[in-house]
Amino acid sequence: MTRRQRRLIPMLTDPARFGADPADAFTVVAPSLPGYTLSFTPGQVRKSLPEIGAIFDTLMHKHLGHVRYGAQGGDWGSAVTTALGAQDPEHCAGIHITLAMGTRPKVEGEPTPEEVRALKGAKYYADWDSGYSKQQATRPQTLGYGLTDSPAGQAAWILEKFWAWTDCDGHPENVLTRDELLDNVMLYWVNATAASSGRLYWESFGARRQHHTVTVPTGFAIYPKEIVPPVRAWLADEFPNIGHWKVMPRGGHFAAFEQPALFVDDVREWFRTLR
Secondary structure, eight states: OOHHHHTHHHHHHOGGGGTSOGGGOOOOOOOOOTTSTTSOOTTOOOOOHHHHHHHHHIIIIIISOOSSEEEEESTHHHHHHHHHHHHOTTTEEEEEESOOTTOOOOOOSSOOHHHHHHHHHHHHIIIIIOHHHHHHHHOHHHHHHHHHHOHHHHHHHHHHHHHHHSSSTTOGGGTSOHHHHHHHHHHHHTTTOHHHHHHHHHHHSSTTOOOOOOOSOEEEEEOTBOSSOOOGGGOTTTOTTEEEEEEOSSOBTTHHHHOHHHHHHHHHHHHHTTO
């Protein structure tokens, strides 16, 4: 977690300090995914998304003693949060996500503007943006050697995505400082997690890929520069209990990183209804 992302924690745990309602305070548990940042050891067994969901579920109610909790995630965290909502309805009171990973288009008749935007995003991603995913899904170890051996390569690999996927008007430093961007790069570089983090793609896009039905209350935040913005009409089968659908004024794929104040306000708004 970078220094900018760490700012979210007091905003969530101590809202009164930021002029918000003290009743909206959370106890925050912010685990990193296995193989990422500080959650990596040599020889670590690879984990799939459902397995990570099960680990986090065990962490929350067995090890930390939270008999009821909410979960939030973006990027891979959206998929893990989805798995949590599907696997642990007994303890997970509700989820909040920004990306419907794996949802297939279901266009009937003339597409709506919302569907047109998502279809355009999906096509652009397939044509221009998805090479990193295919490489990591098929040869993560080969790529890992190059990224671990070259700090410039590691920086370029990550910073290209901040250029492409943030709502930044063409330059990521319009929304994030250089130090904040380098914080993110260094979490991969210093800990040598290029290969171990890439293996999640191997586990997720192969034969073990699974789809879930999430029955717990679900909130969505739709950021305008998300890679493929969620389309509500496509989500009924996977998320039959959507209780919150918020179209955000700005922000992209890394919503909590780019727009922490907007992000926190929306998380408070949704989980306030589940307390």
